[in-house]
């Protein structure tokens with residue numbers, strides 16, 4: 001069976017759609033969220049979620065900081081495992097000081113990621129707590145943390161999630177400190193973490 | 200105090216160029232190559248790998264480099280593996296701090312004389328409904344179906360999941 005010009009065209013369109021989606025998501029959702037000047041601070045909201053440590057995860061949780069919060073999901077082939085591996089590396093670099101940083105992995109896919117399942121998943125890295133809850137509460141948390149995510153259907157009937165993929169740092173009082181970008185340079189990351197933990 | 204995000208500075212064109220560069224990378228990547236190169240027809244497949252999965256991780260990515268040394272275009276039509284209920288061909292990118300991933304339902308073009316790189320953070324084979332964990336040191340048997348070259352069986356070595364920054368430096372980035 002020969003790949004017709006039509007097939008190639010469809011692949012080109014599929015890749016074009018990827019760029020278009022990325023640009024659209026940025027301008028329609030992410031940029032307005034990050035520029036939101038309503039005065040509501042990051043992480044503040046009335047979400048009530050459950051952590052794999054057996055504790056609730058609410059805005060109060062951040063007050064026992066410093067904290068690093070990442071939103072992801074287990075059906076994630078690359079970015080989420082890589083981020084967890086990065087967090088393990090940061091902990092290694094920090095040494096004993098890493099014990100002072102609470103790390104939370106919040107799912108954007110609560111329909112598939114239960115607290116128990118997440119607990120095993122993040123348990124691969126010391127001290128990381130998996131967080132899930134009802135769809136409605138996760139939506140509240142996404143709003144509070146200005147996280148974008150959206151279901152993308154796949155041809156086998158399943159779905160993937162496009163999602164914001166940076167780590168958000170909060171200081172010991174729960175105030176938003178700084179974000180860490182995906183695959184940000186290790187030296188810059190360590191400088192941020194040392195400032196966070198030293199302050 | 201609110202400190203604006205510095206990282207999601209979006210440059211659609213630049214990002215587009217980057218993915219295009221990944222799609223059509225000229226010149227051989229200078230990465231460690233654990234998989235024995237496989238040649239069939241005009242295609243040479245090198246640098247295949249996958250990463251060990253985390254506990255309960257139900258999906259995984261597969262990566263390799265495909266060089267088409269011939270004078271005719273070819274096309275990666277489909278991929279299959281016994282480790283997964285479904286194997287798809289995907290494109291992924293990070294833009295403005297957001298991960299976006301799409302299925303390439305019509306496969307991946309392999310233009311004559313060009314090299315296409317499937318790598319972490321970009322194009323990949325997507326193993327879904329995994330039958331079990333991917334364990335470092337083992338391999339994933341994959342059958343790729345090309346329009347001209349036909350079916351090619353390869354074994355992707357499974358690497359230990361490492362921090363992304365480290366993997367990045369191996370490609371000579373920064």
Ligand SMILES: [Cu+2]
Pocket residue numbers: 077289290291300323324325
């Ligand atoms: Cu994928």
